[in-house]
Amino acid sequence: MAAKITFFPVSNGDMTLITLADNTSILIDINIRASSVDSDDISCDVATELRKRIKEDGDERPYVDVFLLTHPDQDHCRGLKDHFHMGNLGDYNDEPPEGDEKKIVIKELWSSPRVFRRASKRNTLCDDAKAFNKEAKRRVKLFREQEGSDIDDGDRIKIFGIDEDGKTDGLEEILVRRGDLFSNINGNDNPRIQVRALGPLAINEIEEEEEKIGKNHSSVILQFSLAADSGPVGDCFYLAGGDAEVAIWEKVWEENKRMADNLKYDILLAPHHCSWHTLSHDSWTESEDPKVNENAKSALSQAEKGAHIVSSSKPVVDDENNPPCIGAKEEYESILEDGGGEFICTDEYPAEDNPQPLEFTITTDGPQRASKKATSIAPVAGVAATTEPRIHG
């Protein structure tokens, strides 16, 4: 099976699944809203769509090899407690109450060191983020206790970035530093993928921004290089950086501009749901002539020929709301202009009134978007669009 990247339509929020040719699955952020599993809602039932795309382990438990939380905002971890198993696998409930589905096992957790920070007035956390922190800390504690001996599926963790207060001392083995390039996925070196860590930046590097933009600064920023099948990596570069905003991208550009390939992409997830603040220090609505920050834009302009930019957001319209911002969309479209690639908003794909997962198949010539299909009208009471069983005579 060819590798795939799937973007789930979750309004302003992120939820992306990378599936490698060997079925290894990497889930980046989730935003599973309670209403999306409600049949009256037009929004896509992303929990079901996710489960369709992941495998079950030998104990018939659904799992992802990796879950990365780029940063602990609710629109990036909503639904974690309800849909994922938290805690020791020994406590897994194989017989959930009727009507509930088995929870998804996270074999390896990827986290920023932000989990070590105390909650404070500024650092408030939603319940799902608290659950994530608790789970990450459990895994870190286990790692420290086991002192290098083999850690099992369900207990593994990677921490992206060093904690300034020394909370990550002794965790070197599970630590991914900025600039690192790695292929180790859930304990195995996987030749089908290479991940470059570009962020998060340390807090002292962006103290000013911390005040303004809260948790967003701590977003993990990664460039994935993927193989279409069993060949070498490089068939698709995917750049994702959570909600990182303009100051971060300026710094990222500063650090990488001499090696701009570190930032190249065939698919870019427009940071912070296509927010104007990714590209500018100025306010889109209040400033008379908001200026694009050229360094930040350069960081996000390393598009391969035909690259696509995905905005995981509400439909992008010309209004005062931000994100998403029409101004940002226009900037992104200008990046794509020559290559013929598309700017695609998840909530508009394939149509605003029926958003569906946006799936790319990785080919040796880059990612290929799935063609738009006509889907059957969902069975609504009184309008039965049923499939007839096949007859044998």
Place this chain on the structure above:
Amino acid sequence: MVNERNGGISEEITEACHAIGSHAGIYKISSEPEILGNGLVRFVAEVNVPLPSRCTAQGVSRSGVQRTEQIILDFPPEFPQKAPIVRLRKDFPLHFPHINPHRDGEEVRPCVYEGSLDELLQQPNGLNEIINHAIEWLEKAARNDLTNPDQGWEPTRRDGTGKLIIFALDEFQAKITNVAGISEFSAYCLQYDSFFMGRCKEHLRGLANDRKIGDLYSCHDRSKNGAIHGDHLGILAWSNRNAVDTDYFPETVTNLKELIENAEKFGCSALTRRLNLLSDFIYNKQKDFVLKILIVLCARRPYKVIGTDSNLEFLPYLAHLQLQKTGLVNFWDENSRVFSVDHLHDVSPELFRKTSGAKPPREDGIIVQLGCGSLGSKIALHLARAGHGPFRLYDKSSLSPHNYARHGLFNTTDNLFLNKAEALSLAIKSFQQNVEPHYVDIVDHIHSRRKAENVFPKSTTLIIDSSASLSVREALSTIPANKMPPRLMHTGLYASGEVGIMAIEGNDRSPRVDDLAVKLFDCCIDDDLLRGQLNPSDDPFSRINVGQSCGSHTMVMPDSSVSMYAASMAENARKIIEEDDGVSGLWIGSKNGLGITWTHHVVGKTIIAPPCDGQNWEIRILSSVANQMDTEARQYAPNETGGVLIGKVFENRKTVVISRILPPPSDSVRTETKFVLGIKGLKEEVEKIQKASGQTLCYLGTWHSHPRGGQASEDDRQTLKRMVELRLGFPTINLIWTPTGNFALMDEGNFFRG
């Protein structure tokens, strides 16, 4: 009624055009509906194919799919009962699998859906689904993903040619050697207008000479309806081992020149020489003489062809070779017409197994079918049709006209009056299954094999007894377990098909078929309906006049009833053959409205109680009885306890089967040293049970426990004597239970004393 507007274009097609125009994947309708010369209505939809991103700027994928492609839709007048034909531009690249046979200059026809588009169209959203499949086909073609080496090589599409050839793939595969070559075969063929069907009959030794060719084509008949029957020559040609053809290409051959080009492409170089030689053979024929032959090219593929375990793909053709002459030189016109032909697997157990979804047998073993009458023939045919076998069939009687009312075989001249085993073997043999008919009397066979190591072939997996014969059942019961390792399934119908039974023996023949027969009678005690149906005094057999002065003693019931039972029996037989599933025990089926309800009585291993005093009797205790005695004996310990034995005597083979025990009469006495069976109400109780069993079971004696173990006491022998006095003429048992096992004192009765 087709509502026609727009100059003969139906409203349905106009609506379809609008619907497709608003499909999410369609960019626009680029040409409005128009009527083609052949009555089809065509319109063209434009689709933006998502290309792999790095090819987007060039506007074409590396595999040759353009960013904007046309889906050409040809609607038949029968739409919406029939689906449109999906076509692509004439110069669409051909190096993909899933392209239907193609002619130069025509639009390319992709095979977008595995089933019938006509059927898909009838599903909700059907028209959109057809478009979805077409768009997905293009999307996959754009990334060159219409094939997956892991799944295998996609065979060249050649469906809908209206021409078929049937051959066994493994036979053809076996002919292919490492060095390029050809081999020849004869095929029985039938032609009717443009329809053609051939079936490989025989692989020839060496190549056909002119005499052989003459023979083959000498007896072509034309039947009343114009169909031509007769044999054709067939040539199979292959390449050297290293000539692997790795390119997908649709079928394009229409004449001899193109066929030869194709053969050269695959490396089948010997074909041309052979065809030249053939034209010389028929030197005496006139110019324009047409020789119809089958040609099968074997292409070697880079990986396994889907659905096979080999890299060889066979591409069959029918060639109408037309003779040309230049002076004395004969040659074939290179414009001779050639048709591509679709391959069908010939009948084989493997094909039947796949079609049935049956699992392969656990072990390669023989199925022995005893009795090939209506029930037996149907069971055996069901199994053969699931690909099972080989078979050994036993029956001594022949097919009479009235048998066809219910037999699995049809009334054909080649089986009337044939022995039933032989007639059935012909049918099974036609399924390419090995089968051996035996015309012997089964009882004779068992007796003659008594001294041999095995009564039935050593590799037998299952013996199905459908002989409806007590003597066969009795003869089978005499075979020791070590001489009959396979499982025995005894089948039969009772009461004009109101009841059917399957008695399936356990491992090591325990429980044995006679145990299960007694269990059946025991079931009657608690089941009034069953008792009524099995009542031996109501004879369900009737004499049917099968000729003016001829009668047959048979059970009257319809074929459909026999089939219902036979089907269930074959299902259980399959479970034994395929998975040795826990089906052993007694199955009682009874008619229930339009179907049959089966009750499965699980019967455990039978306990054998050795008789004291060296008597030559086999005393068999059904496991339920043995368990009950255990429970009661332990319950009353340290006192002795006991009761009355009920069961059946098979006096001819000195065997007793105990099927139930009755509680002791109320005046019985239990002490630590003895148990005295009372008599209060005993006679009435025994009579009641015998009656309830339909007089199939009877009183057999008593049992009592020795909780501390020990041998038969003098008291026990005295008790037996009193019992014998009470009950003359039949064997009487005094069965003794001890914590370590049972033994029996018994008196054979006057019957054996003469």
